[in-house]
Amino acid sequence: MNAMTHQFCAVESVRAGDPLAGTATHAARNLLISWPRSKWSRSLRKAKDMDPALAQQLDQLAADGRRVNLITRRRWPADLHRIYLFPEARSFDIPRHQLGEFLTAVAADGDLSGWNSSAVTTPLMLCCTHGKKDKCCAKFGYAAYRELARTARQEALPVEIWESSHLGGCRLAASVMVFPAMRKYGRVAPEQVLPFLRHEVADIPYLPCYRGHSLLSPAQQCAETAALRWLTEHNINAGVSVMPEQPTEGDDVTVTVQWRNRSDANDNEPVSGSLQVRCGTLEVVRLDTCADLDEGPSPSRCWVAKDIQPR
CATH class of the missing domain: 3.10.450 (Nuclear Transport Factor 2; Chain: A,)
Structure with a gap:
């Protein structure tokens, strides 16, 4: 067995003195689309059961400057897709058969009033659990996600918590991105979740895990x-x-x-x-x-x- 089998880049990153601050770069324009995690591929925006035409649309959106991430959470219907758009800070619930039409309108900056939408008025938190991309995101990311979801529910905090595909910086797992504040975090441990959530609800960065504001250099x-x-x-x-x-x-x-x-x-x-x-x-x-x-x-x-x- 390879001696490196049981090593993790996130553990080695801490040992190397790899800093968190200055690693938060993230696109300003985002599209988040729910898709069952069991169907995710190694790509941050493609699923194994995704129609090729739909995958091509998502690729084109990314090429045009809108970052696309897959998201998921427990018990969300597989054929009803929650989509978040930022910086518009709007959410949409789109049946699978309407996805192509909806994404065509998004790509053209067209009128989206034909679809029911809601404003995003509370923090939306993505925790990377993309194990097909990196095993640290499966090990450390999923543990953090479970605690985030459990604590938010137990404390009745006004936040939305979703698992996410690759957010960048796998060596800094667990990685969390907060919209619309555009703050990025790393090495979020389960025991830090409650103070982290309380800080973000108050719109205050949680410094022990803070990587920075994503729109800054x-x-x-x-x-x-x-x-x-x-x-x-x-x-x-x-x-x-x-x-x-x-x-x-x-x-x-x-x-x-x-x-x-x-x-x-x-x-x-x-x-x-x-x-x-x-x-x-x-x-x-x-x-x-x-x-x-x-x-x-x-x-x-x-x-x-x-x-x-x-x-």
């Missing part, structure tokens, strides 16, 4: 996370705005992060401010996926926050 994500940690350490409950990165000495960049207190501050406390974060890269020797276990780790460049100063 990797350097901006690192700066955002560093600023949020600095504010927490200084007992400041604030929201942040991340400015564009600016080049500095060498390959480093500086990112200004502006903050504003979420609550009324005391008279002698500032209600807003800014932080300057210097970010650079470091080399981490890591595995990207479990498929790399036989060949072994390779060097990768990762963004990190090197220094932070109030302005």
Whole structure:
């Protein structure tokens, strides 16, 4: 038996010191479509029993810039497909025989009023359980998903929880993506689920597992996370705005992060401010996926926050 058989890229990622922050890149335009997990293939958007014409439509949507993921949850009907569109933040329930027509309208940015839809008004959380893609997503992802679903139900929290196909960063399993906030998380362990859910319901990033805001650059994500940690350490409950990165000495960049207190501050406390974060890269020797276990780790460049100063 291969000595690497019982190793997992997610475990090796922690050992290698592979950082979470700066790894949250994700497409802005998304289509999520429910499909039974037993039928998923290795592709993030294709199922084994999917009509070839439908698969081609999904490929074309992806080529046109809309990321497509398969999702599932327990007891959802196999022939009724829940579809979420973002950034539109709308959900649709489409019978299988109408999928082609619906996707044609989506691709053409056409009128979707002929289908019943609902606004997405609460956090929608996807947890990657795509075991056909990577065994870490089966082992760590499914454990996290079960606890997310159980805890949300037990605590009656206003969230939607779905299993998902590949979200990127298998080595960071369990991976979770939150819509419409566009926040991405990694290494979500079952014991972290309750505080994670409570933070997201309050629209506050959960820092122990935070990879960053998906629409920011990797350097901006690192700066955002560093600023949020600095504010927490200084007992400041604030929201942040991340400015564009600016080049500095060498390959480093500086990112200004502006903050504003979420609550009324005391008279002698500032209600807003800014932080300057210097970010650079470091080399981490890591595995990207479990498929790399036989060949072994390779060097990768990762963004990190090197220094932070109030302005």
